[in-house]
Amino acid sequence: MEQIRAYLKKSATYQLIQILEDGLEDFLTTFGEITIRGLSALKYILTFKINWKEVLEQSARFGVSSLPITISIVSMTSIIVAMQVAGEMVKQGGGNYVGLLVAMLTVRETGIIMSGFAIISMIGSSLASEIATMRVTEQIDAITVLGVDPVRYLFVPRIIAGTLMMPPVMIIASTCGILGGGVASTLVSELSYKAYFSSVWSGLFIYDIKVAIAKAFTYGFTIALISCTCGYIAKGGAKGVGIATTKAVVWSFVAIVFLDLVFSIAFFF
């Protein structure tokens, strides 16, 4: 019997099942931790147990320090879109729709999702590694022993900052994206600025802007929560910090894309 068991353990099928089982367990554990910490943080936020000084510091981190890279990424995406479509659309007689297309695409999708990706790469990863380092150096244990809830001290300011700063970052980056798209369109085709911007106005709808702002609030909250939680549940030493950071980035990317799908289904169909 033992020999059969040992033989089965070596088989590829057994190892595949083992990998799937470990993966599922890790997924469920992380998801559960994110839910528990999220609810706990919400309890503090809704009862206004907030360290506003820390919120301001974290807001500067989310808003100011991430702005250059977010503007660059969103602008480049809009410029690429404009360069790809402007020449061909002008040739086909659709020049009047270039601004509309760039504006609609930027406001509905690329502006917010690229801002999200930029914030994840720059801020989410740094949040996760910061908190994971605090975990492996026992600083989080010290916070607990000193009678302070780490969720209130570490999560709440970061989540509020992420939630509040994501919309302005997204709005600034999207505006730069639309402007960049205009410059690119006029450079690669015979389209005039006037024609581009007059079609931009026809592509901007208040409803789209409202949905984009709602998305930004949601994504800011999600990125901060996932990044803090992945750092918080880190184990081991330097390797654990690396794993936590990677996990925060991957989970945040997947969550943002999934939420984008949910928003698209809920608001545009």
Added chain:
Amino acid sequence: MIKVQNLIKTFDEKTVLNDISFEVNDGETLAIVGFSGSGKSTILKIICGLLEEDSGTILTSEGDIAMVFQYSALFDSLNVHDNIIFALRERKELRKLYTEEDLDKIVEEKLKLVGLEGVEDKYPSELSGGMQKRVSFARAIVTNPKTILYDEPTAGLDPISSTLIEDYIVRLKEETHAASIVVTHQMSTIQRTADKVLMLYNGKCVFQGSPQEMCEQGNEYTKQFVTASLTGPMKMLTE
């Protein structure tokens, strides 16, 4: 006072603590010794609430429990001043009691107690290991705890810094009259700070007594530990 009775803790089917009982009175210090991985730090983490016991009872005096961590665990984003008053600023019930001037005075007083005046504005990365440890002492006692736990307080320090830290452990005991537990491997720490010693091996208590009894009695375990011998009842866990 700390009273631990029949404490059991298991990790992944491995019993790390098996029926451990001891008592530490106010103003007394217990040293817990044993191999690395024998569950010494686990006892401290259970007492201060970082881990949950599987069974057994833990009673401590009413009031705060302070812990000095092995590598100090100072908050590296805060300076020494803010590290020390962290609990006073962040805990709602304590925040109301102190003005900024009071807090400055408390920091000054606690730093004086650990012989570190004038480092309030420095960040942990600007301090030596021994200084960090002393700042963590100051942070631990800021709420006037009735129980103080030290997790390998002299680990990684040179002999002179270790002696200094041992002196501060004794001084804090006299000043606070708290019940203290020191997890250590160093004989000098045991002899200079402890009133009682508890020795763990394979999750069980193999010796309880005074430091003097530890050195003098014919207990095979303590004899092996004191003489740092490879032969004796204790085998390395990898063997």
